[in-house]
Amino acid sequence: MPHHSILDILPEQLRKEAMEKIQVMRFPSGQVLFSAGEHCQGLPLVLKGSVKVQMTGVSGHSIVLYRMGKDDVCTLSIGCLMTGRGYRAEAVVEEEGEAAMIPRGVFDRLMDQSPEFRLGIMESYGRRLDDLMLLVEEVAFHRMDERLEEWLQARASRGVITITHQELAVELGTAREVVSRLLKELERQKMVRLSRGKIELTGLLDSSVLVGA
Amino acid sequence: MPHHSILDILPEQLRKEAMEKIQVMRFPSGQVLFSAGEHCQGLPLVLKGSVKVQMTGVSGHSIVLYRMGKDDVCTLSIGCLMTGRGYRAEAVVEEEGEAAMIPRGVFDRLMDQSPEFRLGIMESYGRRLDDLMLLVEEVAFHRMDERLEEWLQARASRGVITITHQELAVELGTAREVVSRLLKELERQKMVRLSRGKIELTGLLDSSVLVGA
DNA sequence: TGATCGTGTGTGACTTTATCACTGAACTAT
């Protein structure tokens, strides 16, 4: 029995009807849920796990746009579902999990019948828009060293992160060399310890702590 | 009698009801429709003119996120309307025009009653999301000289553009000095002629013409 | 008809980031 905040708020009758037509899919870490150009079959609701959405530019470079986790709705799919256009980005599973697929017909019906469902969808859209606006500002105006430190902090203020420099470069939308150099500098400052495919955070001092003091 | 594609497709009955509660506002060039932090009173539908939406980062720098023109819906307002949060960006009128303001109650009713209206709203969201995704890619991976040339081309492939370097910098999300230098370089290449507050395009050769040949 | 002031533009010096080209180190599979 799939649980998702946007389904749980539905009135009993509608929820039951919807449940019957919803398929739950499991996805292993690393699986590509959809890639650029593909067409959308239904609206995925993330029940468990985490998925990153990234796009690759004409330049061939990629950047991570946002992540989806439990109780998220795949906002991108809504647009593709309603307009029939293909995806512009791709979604890759980071942490294995499962999603409920809402077929087009059920989606239309829920949008029509349930103000709660509509609100959920609109909120999801609003959040994505916000995320992207913030990302634009981040990419356009923030220094790479600060962005890298923030990323590391957000991921784990202490402990070991398993990621390659290349993947980290995609997270930040920069080049692998840049990440390597910045990390080396952090290592010289004793803030991290580096090894192949791993970054150990040892003494990252969040600069905002100093500034905000 | 206001005309807007999302209203014109409504069934007669609903359209009439809506029209009664909609206020049409005129706005002069330069007017700020809303700014960051403000709360939203209703959903603006652009009937005429053009509006640019820009945000200012913590750094103090600004960047233009997208533009709205005839038949556009102010997507940002939807989110603010439904969640009650304040705007994160600001909207400035570029070309004087007018907008129809849909009050919250009418918006809710239209969303509830009209699949056509819903589709229009969702399409609008989808387009914005696409715009922003493209912008992220553009900002993260494209060279400034190319972006500048593209911007000039898109604006007017020939003729005089009235804009300051500072404003152009905000369009591209960069610094004024960078724009000044790139423009000077274009002037040396006889592609533009510069004067205070004006850029005359003389012989801009779109590189895509050459590449695509 | 200058003098003055606000705004826009030009530019040097320097830092940060991106790109290119390559080396070597670390894991994997045989």
Place this chain on the structure above:
DNA sequence: ATAGTTCAGTGATAAAGTCACACACGATCA
């Protein structure tokens, strides 16, 4: 152990961002 693959480090150079300041243009006012 060896060969192949993926990751990481680094020098050289170009592009872009930052800082500081000079100057140019146009409006206004005495």
